[in-house]
Amino acid sequence: MHLERSTYIIDISLEQFSEYGEHHDIKQYISGEDLYNVLVVACSSIDEGIISKVVVNATGIILEPHEDRMIIEDKSIILCVGGDICCLNLHDLDLGWRILADDACCFSIHRYNNGYIVHGELAITHISLKGDIIWQFSARDIFVTYQPVENGFVIENDIIKVTDWQGFEYHLDKNGNCIKEFKC
The missing domain is CATH 2.40.128.630 (Lipocalin)
Structure with missing residues:
Protein backbone atom coordinates (compact mmCIF):
# COMPACT_ATOMS: atom_id res chain seq x y z
CA MET A 1 0.00 0.00 0.00
CA ALA A 139 -20.32 -10.23 23.13
CA ARG A 140 -21.67 -13.75 22.79
CA ASP A 141 -19.67 -14.47 19.61
CA ILE A 142 -17.01 -13.07 17.28
CA PHE A 143 -17.58 -9.77 15.46
CA VAL A 144 -17.57 -11.40 12.03
CA THR A 145 -20.63 -12.35 10.00
CA TYR A 146 -20.94 -15.52 7.92
CA GLN A 147 -23.54 -13.90 5.67
CA PRO A 148 -23.08 -10.49 4.11
CA VAL A 149 -24.44 -7.83 6.42
CA GLU A 150 -24.72 -4.38 4.90
CA ASN A 151 -23.15 -2.66 7.89
CA GLY A 152 -21.41 -5.22 10.12
CA PHE A 153 -19.55 -2.36 11.83
CA VAL A 154 -20.52 1.31 11.65
CA ILE A 155 -20.25 4.43 13.80
CA GLU A 156 -23.20 6.85 13.57
CA ASN A 157 -23.65 9.87 15.85
CA ASP A 158 -21.23 8.45 18.47
CA ILE A 159 -23.15 5.13 18.52
CA ILE A 160 -21.13 2.06 17.53
CA LYS A 161 -23.19 -0.61 15.76
CA VAL A 162 -21.61 -4.04 15.39
CA THR A 163 -22.94 -7.47 14.39
CA ASP A 164 -21.66 -10.83 15.65
CA TRP A 165 -21.43 -14.28 14.02
CA GLN A 166 -24.85 -15.32 15.40
CA GLY A 167 -26.52 -12.29 13.80
CA PHE A 168 -26.99 -10.21 16.94
CA GLU A 169 -26.53 -6.48 16.49
CA TYR A 170 -25.21 -4.41 19.41
CA HIS A 171 -25.39 -0.65 19.81
CA LEU A 172 -22.71 0.79 22.10
CA ASP A 173 -22.59 4.27 23.59
CA LYS A 174 -19.42 6.33 23.96
CA ASN A 175 -18.69 4.63 27.31
CA GLY A 176 -18.84 1.11 25.86
CA ASN A 177 -22.24 0.31 27.33
CA CYS A 178 -24.60 -1.81 25.25
CA ILE A 179 -27.70 0.36 24.91
CA LYS A 180 -29.51 -1.85 22.39
CA GLU A 181 -29.23 -5.49 21.34
CA PHE A 182 -31.36 -7.48 18.91
CA LYS A 183 -31.27 -10.46 16.54
CA CYS A 184 -31.03 -9.35 12.89
Whole structure:
Protein backbone atom coordinates (compact mmCIF):
# COMPACT_ATOMS: atom_id res chain seq x y z
CA MET A 1 0.00 0.00 0.00
CA HIS A 2 1.40 3.37 -1.02
CA LEU A 3 0.29 6.57 0.77
CA GLU A 4 1.33 10.19 0.47
CA ARG A 5 0.60 12.63 3.30
CA SER A 6 1.96 16.19 3.49
CA THR A 7 5.75 15.73 3.24
CA TYR A 8 5.79 11.93 3.81
CA ILE A 9 5.52 8.94 1.53
CA ILE A 10 4.60 5.72 3.35
CA ASP A 11 4.80 2.21 1.91
CA ILE A 12 3.35 -0.70 3.89
CA SER A 13 3.45 -4.34 2.81
CA LEU A 14 2.80 -7.79 4.26
CA GLU A 15 5.97 -9.85 3.87
CA GLN A 16 7.52 -13.09 5.07
CA PHE A 17 9.78 -12.57 8.07
CA SER A 18 12.52 -14.71 6.50
CA GLU A 19 13.16 -11.86 4.05
CA TYR A 20 13.98 -9.45 6.91
CA GLY A 21 15.14 -11.57 9.84
CA GLU A 22 18.83 -11.21 9.00
CA HIS A 23 18.79 -7.46 8.30
CA HIS A 24 20.25 -5.93 11.44
CA ASP A 25 20.08 -2.43 9.97
CA ILE A 26 16.26 -2.47 9.95
CA LYS A 27 14.36 -1.70 13.16
CA GLN A 28 12.27 -4.65 14.31
CA TYR A 29 9.30 -4.49 16.69
CA ILE A 30 8.59 -8.17 17.32
CA SER A 31 6.07 -9.27 19.95
CA GLY A 32 4.33 -12.32 18.50
CA GLU A 33 5.58 -15.88 18.42
CA ASP A 34 4.55 -16.47 14.79
CA LEU A 35 7.35 -14.97 12.74
CA TYR A 36 5.99 -16.03 9.37
CA ASN A 37 4.25 -12.80 8.36
CA VAL A 38 5.25 -9.26 9.29
CA LEU A 39 4.30 -5.77 8.21
CA VAL A 40 7.12 -3.82 6.62
CA VAL A 41 6.73 -0.05 6.90
CA ALA A 42 8.97 2.33 4.96
CA CYS A 43 8.70 6.08 5.38
CA SER A 44 10.28 8.63 3.06
CA SER A 45 10.42 12.37 3.07
CA ILE A 46 9.56 14.04 -0.22
CA ASP A 47 12.66 16.22 0.28
CA GLU A 48 15.10 13.78 1.93
CA GLY A 49 14.35 10.32 0.49
CA ILE A 50 14.03 7.22 2.70
CA ILE A 51 14.01 8.11 6.37
CA SER A 52 13.47 4.73 7.96
CA LYS A 53 12.18 1.20 7.53
CA VAL A 54 10.76 -1.13 10.19
CA VAL A 55 9.47 -4.67 10.51
CA VAL A 56 6.46 -5.07 12.82
CA ASN A 57 5.06 -8.36 14.10
CA ALA A 58 2.34 -9.06 16.67
CA THR A 59 0.17 -11.64 18.34
CA GLY A 60 -2.74 -12.80 16.20
CA ILE A 61 -3.43 -12.82 12.48
CA ILE A 62 -1.73 -10.05 10.51
CA LEU A 63 -3.93 -8.88 7.64
CA GLU A 64 -2.94 -7.18 4.40
CA PRO A 65 -2.45 -3.41 4.70
CA HIS A 66 -5.66 -1.48 4.04
CA GLU A 67 -6.74 2.11 4.61
CA ASP A 68 -9.24 0.91 7.28
CA ARG A 69 -6.35 -0.60 9.28
CA MET A 70 -4.39 2.62 9.74
CA ILE A 71 -4.75 6.25 10.69
CA ILE A 72 -2.18 8.83 9.71
CA GLU A 73 -1.90 11.70 12.17
CA ASP A 74 0.28 14.82 11.84
CA LYS A 75 3.39 13.16 13.29
CA SER A 76 2.50 9.47 13.57
CA ILE A 77 0.86 6.50 11.93
CA ILE A 78 -1.43 4.21 13.93
CA LEU A 79 -1.52 0.63 12.55
CA CYS A 80 -3.50 -2.55 13.11
CA VAL A 81 -0.91 -5.34 13.31
CA GLY A 82 -2.51 -8.66 14.20
CA GLY A 83 -4.21 -8.11 17.56
CA ASP A 84 -2.02 -5.10 18.35
CA ILE A 85 -2.35 -1.41 17.62
CA CYS A 86 1.03 0.27 17.08
CA CYS A 87 1.86 3.96 16.95
CA LEU A 88 4.96 4.80 14.90
CA ASN A 89 6.56 8.26 14.73
CA LEU A 90 6.57 9.32 11.07
CA HIS A 91 9.94 11.08 11.28
CA ASP A 92 11.99 8.01 12.27
CA LEU A 93 9.44 5.17 12.67
CA ASP A 94 10.31 4.79 16.36
CA LEU A 95 7.64 2.93 18.32
CA GLY A 96 5.62 5.45 20.33
CA TRP A 97 3.32 2.89 21.93
CA ARG A 98 1.84 -0.53 21.39
CA ILE A 99 -1.30 -2.07 22.90
CA LEU A 100 -2.99 -5.47 22.60
CA ALA A 101 -6.51 -4.52 21.47
CA ASP A 102 -7.75 -8.00 20.50
CA ASP A 103 -6.46 -11.50 21.20
CA ALA A 104 -7.12 -12.60 17.61
CA CYS A 105 -7.16 -9.86 14.97
CA CYS A 106 -7.91 -6.16 14.47
CA PHE A 107 -9.98 -5.50 11.33
CA SER A 108 -10.14 -1.70 11.44
CA ILE A 109 -9.36 1.42 13.46
CA HIS A 110 -11.34 4.67 13.51
CA ARG A 111 -10.98 8.11 15.15
CA TYR A 112 -13.55 8.38 17.95
CA ASN A 113 -14.07 10.77 20.88
CA ASN A 114 -10.47 12.00 21.28
CA GLY A 115 -9.12 8.51 20.72
CA TYR A 116 -9.60 5.45 18.55
CA ILE A 117 -12.14 2.64 18.21
CA VAL A 118 -10.78 -0.73 17.12
CA HIS A 119 -13.05 -3.30 15.48
CA GLY A 120 -11.49 -6.58 16.51
CA GLU A 121 -12.57 -10.15 16.00
CA LEU A 122 -13.23 -10.71 19.72
CA ALA A 123 -13.62 -7.17 21.08
CA ILE A 124 -14.49 -3.58 20.29
CA THR A 125 -11.82 -1.48 22.02
CA HIS A 126 -11.70 2.25 22.76
CA ILE A 127 -8.08 3.47 23.01
CA SER A 128 -6.83 6.90 24.07
CA LEU A 129 -4.53 8.97 21.86
CA LYS A 130 -1.68 7.85 24.15
CA GLY A 131 -2.41 4.14 23.66
CA ASP A 132 -4.28 3.35 26.86
CA ILE A 133 -7.37 1.14 26.81
CA ILE A 134 -10.40 3.17 27.92
CA TRP A 135 -12.91 0.33 27.56
CA GLN A 136 -13.52 -2.96 25.78
CA PHE A 137 -16.74 -4.70 24.76
CA SER A 138 -17.11 -8.40 23.96
CA ALA A 139 -20.32 -10.23 23.13
CA ARG A 140 -21.67 -13.75 22.79
CA ASP A 141 -19.67 -14.47 19.61
CA ILE A 142 -17.01 -13.07 17.28
CA PHE A 143 -17.58 -9.77 15.46
CA VAL A 144 -17.57 -11.40 12.03
CA THR A 145 -20.63 -12.35 10.00
CA TYR A 146 -20.94 -15.52 7.92
CA GLN A 147 -23.54 -13.90 5.67
CA PRO A 148 -23.08 -10.49 4.11
CA VAL A 149 -24.44 -7.83 6.42
CA GLU A 150 -24.72 -4.38 4.90
CA ASN A 151 -23.15 -2.66 7.89
CA GLY A 152 -21.41 -5.22 10.12
CA PHE A 153 -19.55 -2.36 11.83
CA VAL A 154 -20.52 1.31 11.65
CA ILE A 155 -20.25 4.43 13.80
CA GLU A 156 -23.20 6.85 13.57
CA ASN A 157 -23.65 9.87 15.85
CA ASP A 158 -21.23 8.45 18.47
CA ILE A 159 -23.15 5.13 18.52
CA ILE A 160 -21.13 2.06 17.53
CA LYS A 161 -23.19 -0.61 15.76
CA VAL A 162 -21.61 -4.04 15.39
CA THR A 163 -22.94 -7.47 14.39
CA ASP A 164 -21.66 -10.83 15.65
CA TRP A 165 -21.43 -14.28 14.02
CA GLN A 166 -24.85 -15.32 15.40
CA GLY A 167 -26.52 -12.29 13.80
CA PHE A 168 -26.99 -10.21 16.94
CA GLU A 169 -26.53 -6.48 16.49
CA TYR A 170 -25.21 -4.41 19.41
CA HIS A 171 -25.39 -0.65 19.81
CA LEU A 172 -22.71 0.79 22.10
CA ASP A 173 -22.59 4.27 23.59
CA LYS A 174 -19.42 6.33 23.96
CA ASN A 175 -18.69 4.63 27.31
CA GLY A 176 -18.84 1.11 25.86
CA ASN A 177 -22.24 0.31 27.33
CA CYS A 178 -24.60 -1.81 25.25
CA ILE A 179 -27.70 0.36 24.91
CA LYS A 180 -29.51 -1.85 22.39
CA GLU A 181 -29.23 -5.49 21.34
CA PHE A 182 -31.36 -7.48 18.91
CA LYS A 183 -31.27 -10.46 16.54
CA CYS A 184 -31.03 -9.35 12.89
